[in-house]
Amino acid sequence: xxxxxxxxxxxxxxxxxxxxxxxxxxxxxxxxxxxxxxxxxxxxxxxxxxxxxxxxxxxxxxxxxxxxxxxxxxxxxxxxxxxxxxxxxxxxxxxxxxxxxxxxxxxxxxxxxxxxxxxxxxxxxxxxxxxxxxxxxxxxxxxxxxxxxxxxxxxxxxxxxxxxxxxxxxxxxxxxxxxxxxxxxxxxxxxxxxxxxxxxxxxxxxxxxxxxxxxxxxxxxxxxxxxxxxxxxxxxxxxxxxxxxxxxxxxxxxxxxxxxxxxxxxxxxxxxxxxxxxxxxxxxxxxxxxx
Amino acid sequence: xxxxxxxxxxxxxxxxxxxxxxxxxxxxxxxxxxxxxxxxxxxxxxxxxxxxxxxxxxxxxxxxxxxxxxxxxxxxxxxxxxxxxxxxxxxxxxxxxxxxxxxxxxxxxxxxxxxxxxxxxxxxxxxxxxxxxxxxxxxxxxxxxxxxxxxxxxxxxxxxxxxxxxxxxxxxxxxxxxxxxxxxxxxxxxxxxxxxxxxxxxxxxxxxxxxxxxxxxxxxxxxxxxxxxxxxxxxxxxxxxxxxxxxxxxxxxxxxxxxxxxxxxxxxxxxxxxxxxxxxxxxxxxxxxxx
Numbered sequence: 001x002x003x004x005x006x007x008x009x010x011x012x013x014x015x016x017x018x019x020x021x022x023x024x025x026x027x028x029x030x031x032x033x034x035x036x037x038x039x040x041x042x043x044x045x046x047x048x049x050x051x052x053x054x055x056x057x058x059x060x061x062x063x064x065x066x067x068x069x070x071x072x073x074x075x076x077x078x079x080x081x082x083x084x085x086x087x088x089x090x091x092x093x094x095x096x097x098x099x100x101x102x103x104x105x106x107x108x109x110x111x112x113x114x115x116x117x118x119x120x121x122x123x124x125x126x127x128x129x130x131x132x133x134x135x136x137x138x139x140x141x142x143x144x145x146x147x148x149x150x151x152x153x154x155x156x157x158x159x160x161x162x163x164x165x166x167x168x169x170x171x172x173x174x175x176x177x178x179x180x181x182x183x184x185x186x187x188x189x190x191x192x193x194x195x196x197x198x199x200x201x202x203x204x205x206x207x208x209x210x211x212x213x214x215x216x217x218x219x220x221x222x223x224x225x226x227x228x229x230x231x232x233x234x235x236x237x238x239x240x241x242x243x244x245x246x247x248x249x250x251x252x253x254x255x256x257x258x259x260x261x262x263x264x265x266x267x268x269x270x271x272x273x274x275x276x277x278x279x280x281x282x283x284x285x286x287x288x289x290x291x
Numbered sequence: 292x293x294x295x296x297x298x299x300x301x302x303x304x305x306x307x308x309x310x311x312x313x314x315x316x317x318x319x320x321x322x323x324x325x326x327x328x329x330x331x332x333x334x335x336x337x338x339x340x341x342x343x344x345x346x347x348x349x350x351x352x353x354x355x356x357x358x359x360x361x362x363x364x365x366x367x368x369x370x371x372x373x374x375x376x377x378x379x380x381x382x383x384x385x386x387x388x389x390x391x392x393x394x395x396x397x398x399x400x401x402x403x404x405x406x407x408x409x410x411x412x413x414x415x416x417x418x419x420x421x422x423x424x425x426x427x428x429x430x431x432x433x434x435x436x437x438x439x440x441x442x443x444x445x446x447x448x449x450x451x452x453x454x455x456x457x458x459x460x461x462x463x464x465x466x467x468x469x470x471x472x473x474x475x476x477x478x479x480x481x482x483x484x485x486x487x488x489x490x491x492x493x494x495x496x497x498x499x500x501x502x503x504x505x506x507x508x509x510x511x512x513x514x515x516x517x518x519x520x521x522x523x524x525x526x527x528x529x530x531x532x533x534x535x536x537x538x539x540x541x542x543x544x545x546x547x548x549x550x551x552x553x554x555x556x557x558x559x560x561x562x563x564x565x566x567x568x569x570x571x572x573x574x575x576x577x578x579x580x581x582x
Contacts, residue, residue, distance in 0.1 A: 088379070088380075088381070089379075090379070093396060094389070094394055094395065094396055097389075097395070098385070098388075098389035098395075103385055104385065104388070104389075104395050105384060105385055105419070105420055105423045108408070108416070108420055110417055110420060110421070113413075114405075114407050114408070114413070115407065115408035115413055115416055115417055115420065116405050116406065116407055117399070117405070117406035117407075122404075122405070122406055125399070125406055126401055126406055128396070129396055129399055129401060129406065130401070132396045
């Protein structure tokens with residue numbers, strides 16, 4: 001992948017941008033303006049570009065499960081979400097049914113002149129439809145998809161440049177905010193985080209995810225990633241426990257977020273706690289510009 | 292990707308097979324037996340493993356659109372389909388709604404105590420549900436997914452070995468068949484077609500897809516692919532017209548299959564004609580072992 005062979009600067013100067021880049025950036029600008037007017041905090045969530053080395057073992061990650069789940073929890077918590085995802089990855093709300101472990105066609109039954117959701121799935125689906133419709137009607141979710149890594153990198157740059165303006169716009173709109181938007185980077189292209197933080201969105205609160213195979217190295221590796229890339233938080237996780245425990249690693253602290261056995265049994269989504277924790281940290285960042 | 296660096300033989304001897312390989316093969320064997328008893332012809336359809344070089348431009352292919360669409364048309368035409376696909380790729384029937392260009396949550400409305408499909412989508416969705424339920428109730432579709440290229444290659448080998456037995460079982464069950472199953476390989480790992488044809492499923496009627504950027508080379512390149520890999524048909528297509536025109540290329544013939552402007556306007560799926568043509572050729576293969 002080019003982004004692994006060249007520096008970001010070289011990459012952007014040597015690669016042709018997607019034709020519709022400015023049009024998409026316009027949509028994002030409109031979305032940000034609209035939600036800033038409503039005093040909404042903005043988060044950009046980027047999903048994982050599917051690469052061979054990730055496909056090889058990151059089944060769920062490659063589907064974008066964590067990104068799609070996090071988007072829902074951010075919206076529940078009052079954020080407006082820009083969801084930059086690989087085309088055909090899992091998406092917020094539909095994720096519960098699109099990817100065939102839970103096929104939505106099995107939930108429907110032809111009943112005379114109607115097609116109805118079966119009794120046993122009605123309540124569960126109603127809750128999702130109501131959340132989905134709210135996000136749609138109140139313009140709280142902007143989904144932008146990419147198909148190529150090149151599209152992804154150009155869009156990420158464009159969006160984070162816009163996200164950096166959130167601060168100024170916030171001041172302009174008299175919001176008690178000086179910290180800028182929240183940028184949640186779930187991807188496997190770490191070197192892109194450096195220009196993102198240093199050049200594109202220095203005002204943003206930027207969080208990256210780090211998947212480790214050796215837990216003893218998680219903290220040290222995450223701390224040096226924070227040094228190297230200059231962002232605020234690394235959320236570390238291990239492949240086989242990533243749905244049950246993660247570690248928040250900042251320059252000055254580490255914190256474990258873990259589901260109880262009971263929560264695991266009841267299929268509580270750890271993203272609920274990850275996002276709650278991130279919002280606390282983002283609020284601190286907004287008021288103090290420090291973590 | 293390993294399969295591009297080593298020969299298939301080297302690959303299979305140097306790589307550990309997936310743990311559940313035999314269990315999955317057992318499912319496929321059962322599916323084949325069941326449908327052979329019903330005198331069903333069997334087709335194996337394999338979808339595209341997502342690779343960087345394909346992600347870069349094969350947007351729709353990478354989603355498995357052609358594979359999922361072809362599976363539906365084969366079932367409509369009386370075949371039993373083994374659908375070997377990348378996890379989270381498009382799948383038969385659900386493909387119409389899962390991948391957000393046409394979000395199924397937009398089709399549902401909460402109506403008092405029920406959740407119903409909206410009036411304007413009822414007829415269209417009813418038709419799909421009925422086809423989906425028939426395929427499910429009559430066991431005409433077996434979906435097996437993979438997440439890694441290694442899984443894909445081992446499953447492909449295992450399945451085609453089983454597909455090759457279809458001939459003998461057919462004879463055993465007194466079906467007018469001596470030609471074996473149909474194997475539709477949509478993937479971008481051409482060298483795998485050689486052992487598939489020569490070693491794993493020599494009785495099968497094997498078809499590969501070839502995406503060309505230079506139409507003037509399509510026929511010559513396809514003919515040499517047939518020579519090199521020993522299979523029966525290459526279906527050639529060009530990236531930007533692949534949904535409207537394809538070329539069937541055999542050793543002794545070429546045939547164009549093209550949608551009319553009117554069919555394009557009415558969004559007729561070219562797979563309908565591709566599969567009709569393939570079935571004719573498969574029948575000829577079954578009775579004469581020649582194309």
